Amino acid sequence: MAGNNEVRLQKFLADMGVASRRKSEELIRQGKVKVNGHPAQIGDKINPKKDLVTVGKKKIVNVKNRRMVYIMLNKPRGYVTTVSDELGRKTVMDLITDIDERVYPVGRLDKDSEGLLLLTNDGSFTNCMTHPSHNYAKVYRVTVRPSVNDAILNDLRNGIEIDGRKTAPCEVTVLEEQENRVVLEFVLHEGRNRQIRKMCESQGLEVARLKRLSVGSLKLGMLPQGKYRELSEIEVKKLLRSAGSKQ
16 A cells, blocks of 8 residues: 555656656656666656656656746747657757756647747646646637638637547637738637647648747747746746636
8 A cells, every 4th residue: 555655656757847747657658767776667656755766867856945947938930849859850948048957848839830838847837737627728829821711710619520529619810811811819728739730721721820829827928939938926826727726
């Protein structure tokens, strides 16, 4: 029977800023995590005070007073949202240059998308912001070609079947319309992989540009592309409240 001091291994790794819980589970499955010298398994629990956890050759130290870092980055196009990339592509971590703590992305923006991306070393924050039950809005500015009509807009708003499951209703507003080019604003309350791109593709639309403008209470504002800043304590608390956390 598990002792009171034991925690799930993937939670410990997330809390120590190694990676999100989901990514930590991937590391465990890949055999990169060991506990007391033995390969770890999904579902393992550890005692952070007694057990030695390593990822690769790196020892994961349980530092109680570790500073929690919360960053907002204006991600440019051409960067993948991972800590490292086996194909040698540029990652968002290449843009984070003077943060001592090891941070990782919260959620993702695909390589060709840009805008607001959160990074942190707080596993609980990541879990709250990425949990499927979250109820905060994410706003995107999306340029599509060639044009839209009322039928397309209604389909996008009411939900599109993607990979056998219908998307949740969302808000879609026309911001600007020119010949063979339309700028739309999407307000989503869910976060599926390449969701907006797949929704638009189903309607015969090409996405020329996709930029995330806000996440919950946090707005990108005038933050320059490729730059980042740390969030204030008030901003973090507001974000957690917008995601439904009672913290």
